[in-house]
Amino acid sequence: MRYQVTGPADAPLLVLGPSLGTTTHVWDPQLGELARSWRVLRWDLPGHGGAPAAEGPFTVEDLARAVLELADEERFAAGGVSLGAAVAATAAVLAPERVTDLVLCCTAARFGDPEPWRERAARVRVEGMGGPAGMIAARWFTPDAAAEVIEPVRSRLLDVHPESYALACEALAVFDLRDRLPGITARTLVIAGDRDPATPVECAETLAGGIPGAGLAVVPDAAHLAGVERAAEVSALMNRFLGHGRGLKVRREVLGDAHVDRARAAATGFTADFQDLITRYAWGEIWARPGLDRRTRSCVTLTALVAGGHLEELAMHVRAALRNGLTPDEIKEVLLQAAIYCGVPAANAAFAVAQRVLAEPE
CATH class of the missing domain: 1.20.1290.10 (AhpD-like)
Structure with a gap:
């Protein structure tokens, strides 16, 4: 996998994946704040963003296993958009003892009927990425999105390796995690765009209902790439959920994983801000002082x-x-x-x- 790492070397690891047709740049709006206290590893799909093209068919589970091998920490947080989020959720199913926190943005446990994905794969193999690019980009943003928001993402879509894109479509066609959602033990936040035609709010509700203790947040006036179109809203949701990464690492080192996991799992809407306060200031500032x-x-x-x-x-x-x-x-x-x-x-x-x-x- 091609990947980039940003953030303090001694911070805890956060692994983020992109949606189909996008690159690591899809996380640029959130990176500045997250990388202050997390070591953020962003990875690219095969044939995307300069990553090597796929050499043959692959599944979402194959990608998840590659992410687990890529993560150089025994325990880490993970997240993604759409396909990237499906990979993160699958990693959390395969290795529940390793994935501590999970952010699933604009994604699904099953991406609809298989046939449209196979049709899209066939079209890309014939026409290249230029043919369906307009249709794909139209599903990513609301009609109100500004051109300066849309164009950088759309231009990168045109550079994607067509066969790799087609193989990813075929991987999504057979992906179905619905029966395995109860096996996810990570703290989970599901984020949905209220105007997302690709993975509607109902998909997010299925995820939040199937993953024990998962929270659900719906971003208004957002389509499939909510983190790009409504960057401030998604950033705020992620920062509150993930908390201060450095403080969380120190807190775990001093109090132990079991205690911290219990405390965070017990947090409610009423107590979440207090948990963030002590993680950020008691552990991230005072206990971390030299x-x-x-x-x-x-x-x-x-x-x-x-x-x-x-x-x-x-x-x-x-x-x-x-x-x-x-x-x-x-x-x-x-x-x-x-x-x-x-x-x-x-x-x-x-x-x-x-x-x-x-x-x-x-």
Whole structure:
């Protein structure tokens, strides 16, 4: 696969795929904000954007397996538009332990009847990309879209390798993920355009209804390439859902994947902004600062929690202190220090919590 990586080298990985007929540039409107705290890997379909042409037939599952091989992190977030989103969803089915977050934009679990896709493939093989380009671009944007928005995407469509495009059409003709949607365990956001003729809102509702816990957002006045035509709206949805990437990585390193996954899965419309707040500022700003190492930050945090009597948080941060390299004896010393400066009753309760946590299985 041809791909591009943008963003901090130490940030968590976000893998994004394009729609059929587009390239990595389809994500340009979202890249600037996402790449501030994610390492964004964008890939191209065969024969698109300078990627090598397909050497023979392939399936959406073949593409998903290639993406899983391409991802150089054990756990990563994934997303895509249309075919790219179908690839991301399939990767989440094939490797649920690896895909943590999923953004599915203007896509479907099944892209309609197979025959129109086969007819399009046959037409492209005869006429090249110039023949159906007008019809395809008309489905990508609403009639109100500005020419300066449409033209750069349409011009790249004309450069696509016709046989590779045709083979991708045939892959979409046989794609059907409907029965496998319950196997997706990643946090999922489904985004739809309310004027999308290619994958109408009903397709998004099928995805959101079949993937456990998935959320659905409908972007007004948007067709198939909602992220291009309504860039600000889609960017805001993605940024809120994905949160601050660097903060999320630090939070996972300190608290552990299981705790963070539970906290994020439990977030509701009422609490989502608070989860974003602590991920962005507590973990992405304060815990990520270089002035103190994590062992020291754990000592400070334990003391503050004892002083405040926040025993539930204290249990979580005793576990975090162990992950940050403190020994049980060092945790004991911190609590003894807190007994003098925070009070014996507070330290008494803290010792009970810490002892219970230290007795937990590894």
